[in-house]
Structure formats: C-alpha cells, structure tokens
Amino acid sequence: MKKIGFLSFGHWADHPAYTTKTAGDTLLQSIDLAVAAEEIGMDGAYFRVHHFAKQLASPFPLLAAIGAKTTKIEIGTGVIDMRYENPLYMVEDAGAADLISGGRLQLGISRGSPEQVIEGWRYFGYEPAAGESDADMGRKKGLEFFEQLKGVGFARPNPNPMFPNPPGLLRLEPFSPGLRERIWWGSASDATAVWAGKAGMNLQSSTLKFDESGKPFHIQQAEQIRLFKKAWKEAGHQREPRISVSRSIFALVSDQDRYYFGHEADRTDKTGILEADKRAIFGRSYAAEPDQLIKELAEDEAIREADTVLLTIPNTLGVDYNVRQLSALLKYVAPGLGWR
Structure with missing residues (x-):
C-alpha cells in the first residue's frame, strides 16, 4: 500500500493555454484541486515553494485555507527552503496551520536549491555566519525549527507582563502536538539523507x-x-519513518492525454549540472497506456522503498484536467501496482 499525493509547483503566466494566468488563479485553483483530490480519494496535497518567481512562495496561508476546507487529506510542502526562513516565526505559522487542519500538515523542508536570483536569502535579511556556507545555514535553521517544535519553554518571562504567564520558561504558541513527527527533509544526496535519518526527520526524495x-x-x-x-x-528512533518519492506519471487514457504527454513516452533519465560543479541526475517521466505504466513503474526500485508517492502535476492545465488525470491513475494504475 502507498499513500498517493499530488505535488504542484504552482506556476502562473499570462499565456493563452494556461488556466492560471495570475497568482490569484493559482492560489484559488490550488484550494479547489485539494478539495477535489480529497473527494476522489487522494491522500495528499503538496506544494513546492519558490521565491522571486511566478510560482507558489509563502505556503502557510494556502495550507491553512486548504485545511479549513478539507477534512482528511494530508497537506504538505515539497519543500520549504530554510535559507529564507525565520525558524521561530515559522514554528508559529506552522503550528497555527496545523491546528486549523486538525493535525494534517506534512511539512517538507530543506537547505534549498538553486533559486531565481543570486543569494536571494540575503534580500530576506539572512546571511551565513563566518565560516558557514548557505547550505550550512539552511540545515542549521532546519534543526532550530525542528527543535522548537518540541514545545519546550526557552524564553525568560517578563516579570511585569501584559497578561499573566504560566510558571517557568515560555514556549512559542500556538503549539501543535504531533507536528514534529510530520517534518520531512528534502534530500538530494546520500549524505544529507543519512543526516536526516540521524536527526529524526522523515525523508523526501525528489525527481x-x-x-x-x-x-x-x-x-x-x-x-x-x-x-x-x-x-x-x-539512531534508535522509536517510530517508523515516512519516505516519499516524487514522479511525473501520466496515464494516457484520452486523446487529450496523448496530445499533452504522448511525446514523453520514450523519456529517459537526464544528467546536468545542478550547482557549481556538481553533476545531478534527473529521473525520467512516465507516460503510457495504463497497462504499460504498471509494467514500467513496477521496475522502479525507489518507489518500492517508499511509502508515499507524490505525483507532479501540470497545474497550469486547470483543476478539471488534473482531477481527470489523477482519477485515471487511481482507477487504472494504482491497483495494478498494489498501491490500492
């Protein structure tokens, strides 16, 4: 059995073929898609976070809105770039959104990837400490965020506060019990996957x-x-970890599907330079008739190792098309793989 969610990058542009021409279109359609995905039996609605781009950025208003309009579906990110974040303020935002959803947030965080601008986190007021890289800063902020989710008091109370304080040191509020077990680290290397396992975060591995x-x-x-x-x-952690992988998977069950994605049927892995001189490998897309998809996906070793599969979606094609495509995958492909 697998949990199956969608992952949206939340693109928009004033393009004739796009249903998401503005940021408002993308945000409102993201909410509608999450509601519809819950209705057809999807397990998760996940969203990518990018800054300085016409894509989804600040995630917590969207996650809270989806949480208020749904009842069962997991709501997550894949991933939040911690180089841009204030970990303590993020604890408050995450706690509030998780309480609104009734404890359904699944937050993917990471040290970040190449962004639209050079050292964009500096514009947000952050810079690495002496001797640190920006990746070090991202991991340090991730650990601080993760630690504060324990809900342990650390701040010395004012002896003359505006409102009465409870005894002892104060923690950040609102506190959401259980959220700490639903934090995932987005890893692009073996070493950071090991680091996340030692720390006690779940693992998100992308395409x-x-x-x-x-x-x-x-x-x-x-x-x-x-x-x-x-x-x-x-590391001796007492619970079982969660592990997700992301895939671009399209079931070709209509002429419209074949028009959009039929050309991707012969795709293979690609390689390139992700940052500096680091060689990266990008996983192939899967696009085929359902029976062929089942055969190809059954050979994917990483999917077999994971408990959650996140399906990247073409959000610009609109809610109706994406619901039809996700429904086809649930109906024709997932049962044949034992995911349902």
Whole structure:
C-alpha cells in the first residue's frame, strides 16, 4: 500500500493555454484541486515553494485555507527552503496551520536549491555566519525549527507582563502536538539523507539527486533511501519513518492525454549540472497506456522503498484536467501496482 499525493509547483503566466494566468488563479485553483483530490480519494496535497518567481512562495496561508476546507487529506510542502526562513516565526505559522487542519500538515523542508536570483536569502535579511556556507545555514535553521517544535519553554518571562504567564520558561504558541513527527527533509544526496535519518526527520526524495554513482536514477534513489533507513535505525528512533518519492506519471487514457504527454513516452533519465560543479541526475517521466505504466513503474526500485508517492502535476492545465488525470491513475494504475 502507498499513500498517493499530488505535488504542484504552482506556476502562473499570462499565456493563452494556461488556466492560471495570475497568482490569484493559482492560489484559488490550488484550494479547489485539494478539495477535489480529497473527494476522489487522494491522500495528499503538496506544494513546492519558490521565491522571486511566478510560482507558489509563502505556503502557510494556502495550507491553512486548504485545511479549513478539507477534512482528511494530508497537506504538505515539497519543500520549504530554510535559507529564507525565520525558524521561530515559522514554528508559529506552522503550528497555527496545523491546528486549523486538525493535525494534517506534512511539512517538507530543506537547505534549498538553486533559486531565481543570486543569494536571494540575503534580500530576506539572512546571511551565513563566518565560516558557514548557505547550505550550512539552511540545515542549521532546519534543526532550530525542528527543535522548537518540541514545545519546550526557552524564553525568560517578563516579570511585569501584559497578561499573566504560566510558571517557568515560555514556549512559542500556538503549539501543535504531533507536528514534529510530520517534518520531512528534502534530500538530494546520500549524505544529507543519512543526516536526516540521524536527526529524526522523515525523508523526501525528489525527481533529482546528485549523481553519486553513475547508476540509473531510481537505483541511486533506492540506495539513498536504504542509507536513510539504516541511519534512522542506528539512531534508535522509536517510530517508523515516512519516505516519499516524487514522479511525473501520466496515464494516457484520452486523446487529450496523448496530445499533452504522448511525446514523453520514450523519456529517459537526464544528467546536468545542478550547482557549481556538481553533476545531478534527473529521473525520467512516465507516460503510457495504463497497462504499460504498471509494467514500467513496477521496475522502479525507489518507489518500492517508499511509502508515499507524490505525483507532479501540470497545474497550469486547470483543476478539471488534473482531477481527470489523477482519477485515471487511481482507477487504472494504482491497483495494478498494489498501491490500492
């Protein structure tokens, strides 16, 4: 069994073929899509976070709105770039959104990836400490956020407060019990997957990672996941971790599907330079008739290792089309793979 969610990058542009021509279109359609996804039996609605781009950025208003209009579906991110975040303020935002949803947030965070502008986090008022890289800063902020979700008091109370204080040191409010167990680290390397396992965060592995062996993407990703599981076990954490992988998967069941995605049927893994001189491998897209999709996906080792599959969606094609495509995957593909 797998949990199946969608992952939206939340693009918009004034393009004739787009139903999301403005930021407002994208935000409102994201809410509608999450509501519809819950109705057809999807397990999760996840959203990417990018700054300085015509894509979804500040996630918590959207997550809270979806939480208020749904009752069961998991609501998450994949991922929040911690280089841009104030960890303490983020604890408050996340706690509020999680309480509104009734404890359904699944927050993916990471040290960040190449963005639209050079060192964009500096415009947000952040810079690495002496001797730190921006990646170090992102991981440090991630750990601070993760630590504060324990809800332990740390701030010395004012002896003459406006309102009475409880005894002892004060914690951030609102506190949402259980949220800490629903934090995921987005990892693009074996080393950071091990780091996340030791820290006690769940693992999100995307459609790309650093090419560390030259093997096919799904095999490298499966090896990464196994290293994470080993680190988790050795750290002695008491619960079972969650692990997600993202895939672009399209069931070709209509002429419209074939028009949009039929050209992707022969796609293979790609390689490129992700940042500096680091070689990255990008996983292939899957687009085929349902029976062929089942055969191809059954060979994906990383999917077998994960408990959650996030389906990247073309959000610009609108709610109705994406609901039809997700419904086809649930109806024709997921049962054949044992995901349902």
